[in-house]
Amino acid sequence: MNTPSHLILNLAILGRRATPAWNWPIAIGSVLPDVALFFFYGWAKAMGLPEREIWSTVYYQPGWQDIFAVGNSIPLALLGLGIALWRRWPRWAVLFGSMLLHHLQDLPVHHDDAHRHFVPLSNVRFQSPISYWDPARFGAYVALVEWGLVVVASVVLWRRSRSRWGRFCLVSVNVFYGVMYGLMYLHGGGFA
Template sequence: MNTPSHYILNLAVLGTLSPGFNGAITLGAIAPDFPIFAFYLVVRAIEKRPKETIWSEAYYEPFWQNCVAIGHSVPLAVLGLLACLYCGWQPGTLFFGSAILHSCLDFPVHNDDAHRHFFPISDYRFISPVSYWDPRHYGKIAASIEFLLVLATVPIVFNLLESPISKGILGAIALLYLWGYTRFYLPIPSPAKSSQTPQNPPS
């Protein structure tokens, strides 16, 4: 699932249940993908690797796979959640709860880019038949559902936000999703392009 979707959906769910902790929920929603952002920054901006190899080769190098696994580890997030509950620290509890929700939303929509959600206990990957982006694995249907969920929850999140800046960012994300969906999924591909598969980051 796309990172902005995690932000919007997590805030709609957890922000409604626990108002007043938007910052912790937001950080928990996007933190699991921080290693992926760092990976792209390093291999593209610093190492200047070709675009064609970033997601097909570099991303699967053991070092980066371990970094991504740590970010998406449910056992580690549960440990953090339990520690925060024990200490009575609600912002931390919601941060780790949001991180766990992130992984739960990712779990059913990753195919060959599946994460190791049970790291370090296990290296098991659930290879879902559904991909959130790959048209070879129902990506168009999954993207449609994600798009509709995001649009449906934007009004909820809008009411939870207080600052004009955060509301403006939310509106920009909604417009970006609208543009992206119509750009990549609505047009009917020509025969010459139908065999090409977009290279999306496995967030």
């Protein structure tokens, strides 16, 4: 899934009006698994690598794959969650719970780019028959479902919070998704 989707869905699912102090740990946990990806992309751009090469070869190099695997590990997130619950650290529990939810959202919608979600127990990659972006793997439909879920979650968050900045972000993400969807699938012929 796209990173902003994780953020909006996790805030809607795990957040509560009565516990605003949880919002930051939820937000951090929801984006943390993708942080390495942003560093990777920034580094690759700084090295002057062409876009094609970044995503077709460099992304798949073992060193980078190991770093991505740690950030996307379900067992490690469970371990963190277990320790936080045992030590009664609620905010850490929320953070690790949000990471876990991120992994569960990614698991069914990655194909070629499937993460090693079970590191360090296993290196297996679950290659889903559907992809959140690849037109050859129903990406045009999955992206529409993802956006639909984000719209529902956005309405939930809109009603929960009066923050102007938060509402501005919600509208911006949804408009951005609409524009990207139009460019990628409607204009780009992703349904073909």
